[in-house]
Amino acid sequence: MPPSRIDKALLLLPPFDQLLGSTRDRISRLKHRYPCDDELITHLMHMDPRLVALVPYLVWIPYEQFFDVQKVGQGGFATVWKARFKANQGFDVILALKEIDVSFQQEMNVIGLSKDPESGRNLIVMAFAKGGSLEKRLDETELRGPWSDTFGAALRVSTALASLHLIGVTHNDLHPGNIVYTKRDDPSTLYFIDIGLGKVIPDKDDPNDDGDDDVCYGRLPYLPPECFKGKLYTAASDVYCLGTILWQLISHVPPRGTAGALFRDDGLREDPVPGTPTGYQTIINECWSIAPERRPTALQVCQSLEKLRGEFKPPWLSQGSVLQCAPACFYRLRAYPSRKTKKYVAQRIALHRQRLEENGVDVTDDSFMLNSGPESVLPSVSKQSQYYTRQQLTELSRSCPISCVLFE
Numbered sequence: 167m168p169p170s171r172i173d174k175a176l177l178l179l180p181p182f183d184q185l186l187g188s189t190r191d192r193i194s195r196l197k198h199r200y201p202c203d204d205e206l207i208t209h210l211m212h213m214d215p216r217l218v219a220l221v222p223y224l225v226w227i228p229y230e231q232f233f234d235v236q237k238v239g240q241g242g243f244a245t246v247w248k249a250r251f252k253a254n255q256g257f258d259v260i261l262a263l264k265e266i267d268v269s270f271q272q273e274m275n276v277i278g279l280s281k282d283p284e285s286g287r288n289l290i291v292m293a294f295a296k297g298g299s300l301e302k303r304l305d306e307t308e309l310r311g312p313w314s315d316t317f318g319a320a321l322r323v324s325t326a327l328a329s330l331h332l333i334g335v336t337h338n339d340l341h342p343g344n345i346v347y348t349k350r351d352d353p354s355t356l357y358f359i360d361i362g363l364g365k366v367i368p369d370k371d372d373p374n375d376d377g378d379d380d381v382c383y384g385r386l387p388y389l390p391p392e393c394f395k396g397k398l399y400t401a402a403s404d405v406y407c408l409g410t411i412l413w414q415l416i417s418h419v420p421p422r423g424t425a426g427a428l429f430r431d432d433g434l435r436e437d438p439v440p441g442t443p444t445g446y447q448t449i450i451n452e453c454w455s456i457a458p459e460r461r462p463t464a465l466q467v468c469q470s471l472e473k474l475r476g477e478f479k480p481p482w483l484s485q486g487s488v489l490q491c492a493p494a495c496f497y498r499l500r501a502y503p504s505r506k507t508k509k510y511v512a513q514r515i516a517l518h519r520q521r522l523e524e525n526g527v528d529v530t531d532d533s534f535m536l537n538s539g540p541e542s543v544l545p546s547v548s549k550q551s552q553y554y555t556r557q558q559l560t561e562l563s564r565s566c567p568i569s570c571v572l573f574e
Contacts, residue, residue: 172216178333182222193223196278202226209279209288225278227251227291232280235263248294262294297347297355300411304342304418309511312501313443317475320412320446322356324471327408328464330358331401337361338399339551340407341388342414360551382559385551387421389559391456394426396556402458408467409453410435416442416503418511419518426559428456441507445474 182190197203206226210217232249247263261277265287277291300323323345330337337344339360348355382393390406393399410421413436421436423429430437435454438447449470455461462470478501503511554562 172214175335176216176219178335179219179223185223193225196225196227200225200227200231200278202228206279209281213288224276227278227280229280229282229289232261232263238262260294260296262292263289264292265289293348295346295348295359297350297352299343300345300347300356301342303347304414307418308515309416309418309503309508312478313446313503314475314478314501316415317446317471317478319353319415320449321468321471321475322353323411324408324464324467326356326358327404328468330361331404331464335361336399336401336404337407338404339384339388340404340411341385341551342411342420343385345411382556383551383553386424386554386562389425389554390458391425391428392458393554394424394559397458400458401463402461405453405461405464405467406435406455406458408464409450409461412446412450412453413439416507416511417514419514424562426562439507440510441504443474443478445470445477449474 185193203221203226206221206224207218209226210220232251235247235249238246238248245265249261249263251259251261263280277293280289280291281287282289326345327337327340337358340358344358344360345356346359347353348357382389382399384393388407388410390399390403392403406425414420416439417436425435428435433454433456434451438450442450449462449467452460452462453467
């Protein structure tokens with residue numbers, strides 16, 4: 167009998183003694199404070215006996231230790247709460263509590279498990295994303311700062327995806343709403359959430375490892391073209407979604423329509439933003455290749471972004487640069503988005519907000535409660551992640567035509 171995806175995922179788990187020293191110390195401190203491994207084993211056995219292998223990495227925190235529990239909203243898989251927890255030396259720490267999905271071992275920043283005795287809900291205890299999501303950040307800001315800021319943000323997202331692929335897992339629902347920050351003022355604290363459907367990357371040489379993709383899960387505007395053609399979701403599919411995120415870092419709006427009904431003759435997912443640096447647009451275009459095998463890997467995207475960011479360094483930081491003696495204004499013309507670029511982005515943001523209001527979406531709501539799905543709103547304004555059958559995807563791609571004309 168071939169190994170299941172849970173078996174394969176557990177094989178990717180590094181031995182406890184190979185974790186970072188700081189991570190081992192944190193787990194040890196929590197286990198010393200809450201020596202409840204018997205309770206932890208009982209609950210892991212109830213979910214799936216194979217998950218007992220996670221005991222060294224997790225702690226069981228009695229629900230009574232949490233206070234000021236507040237519902238935050240509902241994501242793609244479960245309801246999420248935030249709660250306060252009395253940490254060492256009497257300091258309060260804000261944590262996130264999330265209903266358990268059987269694939270929780272692929273969630274990022276999991277601290278431990280708990281259970282609400284009143285509702286019977288099994289809960290994952292995670293770091294709370296005080297900095298909000300990338301989606302919220304893009305919704306609340308306009309395009310500003312030098313291009314190097316955009317490249318830096320793109321590199322951080324790409325590095326996180328490359329790290330996920332490096333351990334052999336795909337995300338399967340990659341969009342700005344599933345990229346969050348633990349600190350408000352530190353963009354380096356980025357990590358992915360909702361990897362509940364993240365899968366071990368299938369072995370292309372194993373005839374038994376077909377990916378069991380009879381259905382597809384995700385946000386309709388971010389699904390790659392192959393999902394609409396009944397093909398397997400792979401690491402290259404994540405890269406297509408990454409391309410859309412890199413584009414959205416400039417446009418600040420989600421893409422229109424779906425990748426199942428591309429509206430451009432060149433096959434790109436969306437219109438390039440005028441004034442986008444050529445090298446950056448090239449990276450996006452390569453990620454948007456219709457054929458998955460023609461897309462770069464996430465690691466190759468990181469390498470390209472590193473090179474591009476180096477090209478946009480201020481000349482006074484580059485030894486031997488021919489621009490060292492050039493006036494600062496010359497550098498600024500190249501290093502910052504032009505007025506034309508900013509005007510285009512502002513128009514796209516205004517148009518997107520208008521469409522949200524026309525479809526009854528509260529643009530002032532900063533929670534992540536979900537809409538009722540693509541049956542009620544256009545794909546480009548839906549924030550619903552959900553399951554789709556191949557037939558549904560085919561029908562949706564045919565029934566969601568969009569206008570190619572943005573501005574008269």
